[in-house]
Each structure stands twice: as C-alpha cells, then as structure tokens.
Amino acid sequence: MLNLINVTKLYQQKVVLNDMSFNFKQQRYCIVGPNGSGKTTLLMLAAGIEKPDSGAVLYDDVAVYLDEIKKDIGVSSDRIVLPQFLTGKQLLEFHCSQHQCPYPHEYIEKLNFNVQLTTLVSALSLGNLKKISLLLAISHHPSYLLLDEPTTGLDKQSRLWLLDFLSEYSGQLIVTSHEECFVNNSDFHQLNIVELAEK
Numbered sequence: 001m002l003n004l005i006n007v008t009k010l011y012q013q014k015v016v017l018n019d020m021s022f023n024f025k026q027q028r029y030c031i032v033g034p035n036g037s038g039k040t041t042l043l044m045l046a047a048g049i050e051k052p053d054s055g056a057v058l059y060d061d062v063a064v065y066l067d068e069i070k071k072d073i074g075v076s077s078d079r080i081v082l083p084q085f086l087t088g089k090q091l092l093e094f095h096c097s098q099h100q101c102p103y104p105h106e107y108i109e110k111l112n113f114n115v116q117l118t119t120l121v122s123a124l125s126l127g128n129l130k131k132i133s134l135l136l137a138i139s140h141h142p143s144y145l146l147l148d149e150p151t152t153g154l155d156k157q158s159r160l161w162l163l164d165f166l167s168e169y170s171g172q173l174i175v176t177s178h179e180e181c182f183v184n185n186s187d188f189h190q191l192n193i194v195e196l197a198e199k
C-alpha cells in the first residue's frame with residue numbers, strides 16, 4: 001500500500017504539498033480538492049514520475065523508484081505526454097512487451113477503441129487520448145492503479161464500463177476526481193476520500 005512520509009513538493013518556490021504524511025492503508029481512495037490544490041501532483045509523486053523536494057514515497061516500505069514497484073504501478077494522467085509519433089496499437093504492443101502481459105483485446109473492445117488503434121497519438125481526440133492512457137494503465141493488471149480524472153471526456157458507454165471495472169478492481173485504486181460518483185461514494189463501496197486544501 002502507498003505511504004507518503006513528510007512529502008513536500010515545490011514548483012518554482014511555490015509549495016504545492018507541504019510536509020504531507022498519509023498512509024493509504026485501505027484499498028480505494030479518491031483524492032479531492034479545488035483546482036490547483038495538488039491532486040495531480042500527488043499522483044505524479046505516487047507514480048514516481050516526479051520526485052518530492054523532501055520526504056519519501058513508499059509502497060509496502062519499498063521506495064517507488066525501484067523497478068519491482070514501478071512495474072507494478074499503472075498510471076493515467078493528462079499530464080503524461082504520450083509519444084506523438086506512434087499509434088495506439090504500437091504503444092500498447094510496446095507496453096505489453098515491456099510488462100510481459102497479453103495484448104488487451106477485451107479492454108480495447110469495452111472502450112470501443114478498435115477503430116482508433118491505427119491512428120497516430122498526435123491525431124487522437126481528447127476522449128480517445130483518455131482511452132489509450134487508461135488502456136496503458138490497466139493492461140498489465142498492476143497492484144497499484146493511479147488514475148487522474150479517469151472519466152473525463154469518456155463517452156457514456158465507456159464511462160459506465162470503466163466505473164464497473166474500477167468498482168471490481170482487486171488492486172489498490174487511487175483516483176483523483178471531481179465526479180459525483182466517486183466523491184459521493186454512491187457506486188463504490190469503501191472508497192475513502194482524501195481532501196487537499198486550496199493553495
């Protein structure tokens with residue numbers, strides 16, 4: 001499970017997270033807070049994509065930067081820029097070879113992404129960019145799934161499938177969202193809310 005210990009993160013002298021300690025002991029969390037409060041930043045630190053200025057990011061007492069942890073994390077965020085010169089299919093094939101996992105035919109079908117597979121990432125619509133980002137996060141069935149605003153931009157059918165999928169997900173799930181279904185905990189049992197304050 002994720003554990004943040006005295007984590008501080010600054011961008012150009014501005015403190016975004018200040019000496020934050022939080023042990024994510026439960027299976028499911030939703031991080032909420034006003035725009036700019038640091039939700040995406042927290043997720044980037046949890047994924048080991050960005051480094052804190054001080055403090056530690058651990059999973060079951062192991063630092064997030066170690067390969068054994070990194071390969072067991074799935075992350076989706078609009079802040080992560082995907083290679084523009086590849087198609088979704090090429091990205092997924094590369095991802096699956098790196099993680100030694102099967103090609104995610106079923107998830108592609110459920111997210112209705114088949115016809116977009118041969119489109120370059122640079123030419124994908126925002127909703128379809130979200131889909132390829134989610135496919136990359138879930139394909140290898142990571143123990144830790146970190147999703148930044150996962151439903152934003154998805155069409156109705158894909159959104160419903162994703163919510164269903166996430167409500168059954170067996171690994172640790174940490175999402176950021178402004179969506180009622182997460183925030184009000186209506187569709188998710190035992191979804192714990194972590195609230196970040198306005199900066």
Ligand SMILES: Nc1ncnc2c1ncn2[C@@H]1O[C@H](COP(=O)(O)OP(=O)(O)OP(=O)(O)O)[C@@H](O)[C@H]1O
Binds near residue numbers: 033037039040041
């Ligand atoms: N690379 C960066 N350089 C400078 N400032 C940054 C950078 N990334 C984030 N910030 C700043 O850090 C603060 C927190 O941003 P973050 O994206 O984590 O907030 P958020 O809670 O996810 O916001 P939102 O709800 O709008 O998505 C904001 O003030 C943002 O402008």
